Amino acid sequence: MSIDFRNEYFYYFLILFAASFLCFVNLGGHPVYILDEAKNAEAAREMFVNNNWIVPTFNEELRTDKPALHYWFMMIAYKLFGVSAFSARFFSAVFGILTIVSTYHFTKKFTTRKLGLITTFVLCSAIFFMQEFHLAVPDPYLIFFVSFALFNFFDFYLNRKRSNWLFFYISLGLGVLAKGPVAIALPGLIIVLFLIFKKDFKLKSILKFHPILGGLITFAICIPWYYLVHKATGGAFTEGFFSEHNLNRFGGGMEGHGGLPFITWAFVLLGLLPYSFFIIQGFIHSWKKRNTNDFIMFSFLVSAAFIIFFSISGTKLPNYPMPSYPFIAVLITFYLNGILDKSISLKGYKISLWVLLVITILMPIGGYIALAYAEPQLYSVRFSSFLLLILPLGSTMALIYLRKNKILESIISLGLASMFLTMELFSFIYPRLTAQSPVSLAVEKVDTKGKAMLYKGFDPAFLFNFQRTFPFSDDKATALKFLQENPDAYIITKEKFFNSEWNDVDSEIILKQKSLFENYTTVIFKLK
Secondary structure (H helix, E strand, C coil): CCCCCCCHHHHHHHHHHHHHHHHHCCCCCCCCCCHHHHHHHHHHHHHHHCCCCCCCEECCEECCCCCCHHHHHHHHHHHHHCCCHHHHHHHHHHHHHHHHHHHHHHHHHHCCHHHHHHHHHHHHHCHHHHHHCCCCCCHHHHHHHHHHHHHHHHHHHHHCCHHHHHHHHHHHHHHHHHHCCHHHHHHHHHHHHHHHHCCCCCHHHHHCCCHHHHHHHHHHHHHHHHHHHHHHCCCHHHHHHHHHHHHHHHHCCCCCCCCCCHHHHHHHHHHCCCHHHHHHHHHHHHHHCCCCCHHHHHHHHHHHHHHHHHHHCCCCCCCCCHHHHHHHHHHHHHHHHHHHCCCCCCHHHHHHHHHHHHHHHHHHHHHHHHHHHHCHHHHHHHHHHHHHHHHHHHHHHHHHHHHCCCHHHHHHHHHHHHHHHHHHHHHHHHHHHHCCCHHHHHHCCCCCCCCEEEECCCCCHHHHHHCCCCCEECCHHHHHHHHHHCCCCEEEEEHHHHHHHCCCCCEEEEEEEECCCCCCEEEEEEEC
């Protein structure tokens, strides 16, 4: 049986297969543990258990951090597959696949099949971008809907197809349900900038997009839920979400996630590793070509707008600029294509490869030091860091192929090494690390359905992994009375609270374990 490489469906199938494999590889192989994932998965679980589609709660208290869209998808997955880490992450993986496939579709449409394939390869090779689609958080949904909206806007600008117009406004509405007004604000800013650069920022041009009718469609999708949750919570969700989690996040660093403007650039370099080391060349080359190719200009503006916006933002997180990654990948692809067709000098490519080799050599060394010394509870799995050696191996192969003037093989070797590391991370490294988390160890030491109380600070992952809520107290007398009335009960707290407040109580420590890559230690104890 021969394969017809001229058949367009073959490439869609190939990309669908690769994206599905990378997004679903060992998806439920390690427990929900990191803070954001634990809170989101648990909020969806509580809504599912209570058959409540309006008000998100965490430990039966209102959670104002995020809108409802990702909770709804998790609830559907819980219904289909049961409550589990796999279910919580299922639709994150689905939207990862949709992001990859739609990026190929539109990039191919606006350029060539070759450039579409390279762009997709760059994205699939981006280790931490692919990791985002393994997390039970709202960002995979936002990444898809914002990038899909922008692709459809550009398509409508070129071709005036009604379907693109409709998909654009629908995607904006769903983006607002995924993470809030940023899904309108940033695309709106980008569109204005694009029209200005095109010298087309005129009322006549704007009216071609039927913004009033389109805005009605967008708001018809997102406003009903915001109204219902506002009414159900007496305005508490509205105040908490829009004031604290939008205005305050932009105005200042929340939860210790501040930093200097260059931090956002560092996040992008890490997020699109390994091809991010060609990002400067990609920006420079694209800027030079901006007047000869509208799609390059548009991709440049999307990329620059996201990076600059979140460089200015007071709160900085690795996931914030990710909706722009499909467009940054386009810029990198245009540079790599110039390398392949020999219209660009190899000097910059060679320098970046050597820098990448040095960085990737340091990664397993840094990983070993972190596991052996910075996180002493992970000492037994310190040799897992050696699995990172696949990256310097890929960089070395890229340099060897470059020396032989095999440019395509040089580029491909980087991506294949990164994809292999993605498989290693989810199949081996993360399961080994999370096996040493307080939650994983506690499951073996306590009755997960027994009487228990949370005292002051606690690890939020306990709720989802124990599939229950807990009574909470920040008053020692109340907690002590609870233990005295329930002799087999236990308390979950942090070491600093246990040491400062419970030394005078005759207690037995069931578990004491430092939380992974956090600055606190979990203590579970009961009365003797």
